[in-house]
Amino acid sequence: MSEVLLTKAERIVKIAEVKGAKQAQALVYSFDDAFSRFSRNTLNQSEVYEDQGVYLEIEKADKTYSSAFIRTVKEEELTKIIDMLLRQARLEERPPFTTSSNIQPINGTYDKKTAELTDKERAEAVRLAIQASLDYSKKITKASGTLTTRIAHVALANSFGISLIHSYTGCSLVCTPLAEDNSSLGVGFASQNTRSFSEINIEKIAEEASEDAVMSVNPKPIDLGRYDVIFQSDAAGDVIGSFVQLGFSTIREENYVEIGSLCSSELLTVSDEPRNLDTLLPRAFDAEGIQTANVVLIDKGVAKEMCFDLRLAAKANRKSSGHAVFPHDVTYSSKFFIGWVYYPFNQIVKAGNVTKQDMIREAERAILVKRLMYAGLPSGVCKKDVMQAHTMGTWLIEKGQIKHPLPSLRISASLKKLVKNIISVGDVNSVKKLGCINTPWLTIRDVLFTEMSSLSTPENVL
Amino acid sequence: MFEEQVKVCLDVAAKMGASYSDVRVNKIHRKMLRLDNRGSRVFNDVDLTLGVRVIVKGSWGFCGSSILDNEYCKRVTERAVRVARAASAVNKSKVTLTEEPTLNERYSNNFIKHPLKVEDQEIYDLLDTAVKTLKESGKRIKSFSATFQGFEEEKLIVTSEGTCVQQKLVGCGSSIQGWATENGNMVRRSYPQSLGLNLATKGYEWIQEVDLINNATRIGCELEELLDARCYPQGFSDLLLADDMLALQIHETVGHPTELDRALDMEWDFAGSTFLTPEKVGLKFGSNCVNVVADATISGGAGSYYFDDEAVKGKKVDLIKDGVFVGYQTSRETAALLGLSKSSGGMRAMSGLHQPLVRMSNINLLAGDWTREEIIKDTKQGLLITAPLMEIFDQRRRTFTFSGEIGWRIKNGEIAGVVKEPIYSGQTLNFWHNCDAIAKDGWTLFSSGCGKGRPHQTVRVGHYCSLARFRNVLSRCFE
Numbered sequence: 001m002s003e004v005l006l007t008k009a010e011r012i013v014k015i016a017e018v019k020g021a022k023q024a025q026a027l028v029y030s031f032d033d034a035f036s037r038f039s040r041n042t043l044n045q046s047e048v049y050e051d052q053g054v055y056l057e058i059e060k061a062d063k064t065y066s067s068a069f070i071r072t073v074k075e076e077e078l079t080k081i082i083d084m085l086l087r088q089a090r091l092e093e094r095p096p097f098t099t100s101s102n103i104q105p106i107n108g109t110y111d112k113k114t115a116e117l118t119d120k121e122r123a124e125a126v127r128l129a130i131q132a133s134l135d136y137s138k139k140i141t142k143a144s145g146t147l148t149t150r151i152a153h154v155a156l157a158n159s160f161g162i163s164l165i166h167s168y169t170g171c172s173l174v175c176t177p178l179a180e181d182n183s184s185l186g187v188g189f190a191s192q193n194t195r196s197f198s199e200i201n202i203e204k205i206a207e208e209a210s211e212d213a214v215m216s217v218n219p220k221p222i223d224l225g226r227y228d229v230i231f232q233s234d235a236a237g238d239v240i241g242s243f244v245q246l247g248f249s250t251i252r253e254e255n256y257v258e259i260g261s262l263c264s265s266e267l268l269t270v271s272d273e274p275r276n277l278d279t280l281l282p283r284a285f286d287a288e289g290i291q292t293a294n295v296v297l298i299d300k301g302v303a304k305e306m307c308f309d310l311r312l313a314a315k316a317n318r319k320s321s322g323h324a325v326f327p328h329d330v331t332y333s334s335k336f337f338i339g340w341v342y343y344p345f346n347q348i349v350k351a352g353n354v355t356k357q358d359m360i361r362e363a364e365r366a367i368l369v370k371r372l373m374y375a376g377l378p379s380g381v382c383k384k385d386v387m388q389a390h391t392m393g394t395w396l397i398e399k400g401q402i403k404h405p406l407p408s409l410r411i412s413a414s415l416k417k418l419v420k421n422i423i424s425v426g427d428v429n430s431v432k433k434l435g436c437i438n439t440p441w442l443t444i445r446d447v448l449f450t451e452m453s454s455l456s457t458p459e460n461v462l
Numbered sequence: 463m464f465e466e467q468v469k470v471c472l473d474v475a476a477k478m479g480a481s482y483s484d485v486r487v488n489k490i491h492r493k494m495l496r497l498d499n500r501g502s503r504v505f506n507d508v509d510l511t512l513g514v515r516v517i518v519k520g521s522w523g524f525c526g527s528s529i530l531d532n533e534y535c536k537r538v539t540e541r542a543v544r545v546a547r548a549a550s551a552v553n554k555s556k557v558t559l560t561e562e563p564t565l566n567e568r569y570s571n572n573f574i575k576h577p578l579k580v581e582d583q584e585i586y587d588l589l590d591t592a593v594k595t596l597k598e599s600g601k602r603i604k605s606f607s608a609t610f611q612g613f614e615e616e617k618l619i620v621t622s623e624g625t626c627v628q629q630k631l632v633g634c635g636s637s638i639q640g641w642a643t644e645n646g647n648m649v650r651r652s653y654p655q656s657l658g659l660n661l662a663t664k665g666y667e668w669i670q671e672v673d674l675i676n677n678a679t680r681i682g683c684e685l686e687e688l689l690d691a692r693c694y695p696q697g698f699s700d701l702l703l704a705d706d707m708l709a710l711q712i713h714e715t716v717g718h719p720t721e722l723d724r725a726l727d728m729e730w731d732f733a734g735s736t737f738l739t740p741e742k743v744g745l746k747f748g749s750n751c752v753n754v755v756a757d758a759t760i761s762g763g764a765g766s767y768y769f770d771d772e773a774v775k776g777k778k779v780d781l782i783k784d785g786v787f788v789g790y791q792t793s794r795e796t797a798a799l800l801g802l803s804k805s806s807g808g809m810r811a812m813s814g815l816h817q818p819l820v821r822m823s824n825i826n827l828l829a830g831d832w833t834r835e836e837i838i839k840d841t842k843q844g845l846l847i848t849a850p851l852m853e854i855f856d857q858r859r860r861t862f863t864f865s866g867e868i869g870w871r872i873k874n875g876e877i878a879g880v881v882k883e884p885i886y887s888g889q890t891l892n893f894w895h896n897c898d899a900i901a902k903d904g905w906t907l908f909s910s911g912c913g914k915g916r917p918h919q920t921v922r923v924g925h926y927c928s929l930a931r932f933r934n935v936l937s938r939c940f941e
Contacts, residue, residue, distance in 0.1 A: 049526035
């Protein structure tokens with residue numbers, strides 16, 4: 001498939017050149033995505049799509065430039081769009097297209113079994129997830145969640161002889177069952193993200209989510225204020241992912257972090273490793289056809305390095321680290337997985353040596369948080385560095401033991417302070433792959449909670 | 463457009479045993495022109511996509527494709543049927559749909575000047591003048607952007623029930639933003655709205671009406687004021703929400719909570735739920751002056767359409783009437799689940815590739831009895847906020863915290879100075895119960911790109927509103 005796409009990409013570049021472009025670059029992609037979404041114990045949304053398209057950039061002899069994201073590979077349509085792009089081209093400050101170079105491929109990103117998964121197998125997986133949730137406890141009244149799979153092929157060609165291909169698969173199961181106990185409602189959450197469907201442990205995920213749901217009914221309120229918080233991996237991923245994107249990605253905020261400074265707790269080490277198969281979205285080249293490189297971003301709290309694309313590299317007199325992203329996330333969108341989008345999307349937070357059990361055991365009084373809702377960028381973190389989010393799966397820990405569930409709590413905190421206040425990092429057994437970041441559990445000191453909201457509060461007005 | 467391909471899909475679905483099928487072809491062209499510190503840029507989005515949705519043995523199946531030749535249409539339909547069949551083996555309940563009239567109509571919205579046919583240079587000249595005006599209005603303005611987007615969306619929907627509708631929507635929007643910095647302090651101002659472009663289903667005349675250039679001076683001056691402004695002290699006071707800030711409040715605390723798929727627990731895996739569950743129909747939601755409608759029929763709205771993506775005619779539906787929660791935004795399936803006889807016509811998809819979901823059209827807060835000036839004059843001590851900066855709410859939309867780019871103190875009925883990036887929090891029901899004044903003038907369109915569902919879909923929605931006052935609201939500033 002990738003070879004077919006590469007032929008298409010090369011053909012599109014040729015058409016653009018014949019039509020009058022001095023240079024052109026075409027990224028052709030093919031996604032075969034399947035979403036089996038269940039709620040109310042029913043597989044209520046069985047959706048697949050076969051999406052092929054092109055991200056096309058052209059440059060004319062007068063150095064004017066234009067681009068389009070095109071959801072068709074029909075040559076007749078593409079020819080018309082190329083004519084339009086040639087008419088629209090404008091002067092723009094941008095780096096030249098990459099010339100051909102020897103890029104080391106990355107193997108092992110494509111799982112044949114996942115690519116060949118049938119609709120029946122997907123439906124059967126959902127049936128298992130629903131059944132496992134309902135079997136867990138009579139309190140589970142509604143099983144819900146999503147099973148997603150992606151088969152992706154990408155080809156990049158340009159006038160300078162770049163001819164690159166990449167294929168990968170992905171798979172994700174999310175379970176969010178509802179538990180009811182008299183008039184109290186609890187929702188659970190568990191997920192697994194892999195590149196291979198065969199690695200998904202359906203019953204385990206459904207049971208973990210159901211356990212959370214049952215453990216969340218009848219929450220007791222607490223006083224709002226500052227608490228130490230144990231963030232399980234899903235919640236920790238939102239904190240670190242947001243911070244790294246704002247400070248280190250190619251779409252970073254200027255001067256958010258100063259290289260060489262102590263930017264976080266000394267317990268925190270984060271790298272981006274697009275060439276590491278342990279991440280879920282590894283790739284050999286970026287959107288500009290540059291070979292990717294692993295980069296240490298934070299080393300024991302010190303800001304070490306940032307990600308670069310060609311534009312940022314030219315500005316800083318540096319080399320690109322191969323972190324250019326496509327305008328529409330066409331190749332490596334982490335939206336496909338359950339997390340929000342964080343760039344760069346192969347982050348690894350180095351595990352510490354504290355077990356999950358010890359993190360809880362060592363807490364005198366703390367809050368355990370499974371997941372954050374509505375966190376992350378762009379809506380949850382503003383330019384004032386304040387991160388807001390709602391907890392989902394929230395329990396009070398006292399004297400080293402989980403005492404009782406809490407209502408959903410609203411976090412309102414400075415991201416910079418959150419990462420500086422990390423006081424313990426979970427061990428390798430606490431690490432979870434979230435799609436764009438692999439992270440262990442984190443304990444963070446003095447997190448401010450400003451609001452509380454129960455799922456099943458009666459609507460008492462005024 | 464593509465009648466032959468659509469026929470192939472319907473025939474294949476029928477032969478393979480689908481009890482219902484619909485086929486949707488979408489052709490979309492969006493063009494964006496942008497000027498910022500990095501220079502000028504042009505970017506196009508061109509979509510040509512097909513979606514086939516079927517019911518087989520009582521279960522849904524959907525397949526979308528960006529390849530539309532006859533052979534592929536057959537393949538896509540076969541896959542949709544296969545997917546539905548597999549789901550039916552899991553499901554005990556069967557999908558039922560409301561009965562809807564069979565339609566055979568075409569629709570195009572009215573406009574004077576097609577935004578995609580305006581010369582690029584004319585648009586760039588306008589954007590350029592706007593950013594120059596903005597830069598000249600303050601010495602500390604360091605960054606800027608001005609953006610235009612024009613779009614044309616064509617849609618053909620054919621169903622196995624005999625409906626065939628075609629719709630063409632043309633529209634555009636624009637915005638300007640500036641950032642001022644001093645001593646590490648950065649502030650932002652936007653016009654006409656801070657989140658996204660102010661899109662409308664109107665011609666290029668909308669861009670002229672919005673008048674970026676004359677408003678650039680104003681927001682430039684406000685940026686300068688903001689840099690020197692202080693925060694608002696934490697406490698309870700009267701809150702006046704204006705324009706896009708009020709639009710966001712409506713979007714998040716009325717629009718999303720009244721989506722029936724959320725109320726039926728269909729969105730727990732991603733977007734969350736709502737406190738307005740079906741037994742709450744008839745609940746007193748707000749004060750008597752609060753009237754909110756979902757109106758797909760209003761001319762020019764960002765979320766206006768003639769047909770939804772189930773080929774149900776767009777409607778104007780009461781959500782909150784005289785302060786009482788009276789209805790939902792629905793699809794044919796969710797309406798039937800609730801025992802309603804008709805859909806509200808609220809199903810839309812981002813493209814042919816995607817299965818439609820219950821989406822907002824234009825969720826509008828109807829005009830009240832006051833003028834904007836009267837509301838301000840009647841407020842002894844309060845805070846006026848506009849231009850959303852940040853938003854957060856819980857999974858059931860019971861509580862929220864929003865912030866704006868700018869606020870103004872109100873003292874004894876007069877505006878008394880700028881407040882930096884104010885925040886306010888509340889509980890949805892208490893908040894709307896404390897709404898005691900809604901303006902009748904300045905009723906204007908705002909838009910948003912609303913995200914929902916898995917796969918994630920962003921669609922254009924609109925909100926018409928002006929200014930409203932809410933008593934006794936907790937306000938503060940960022941630390």
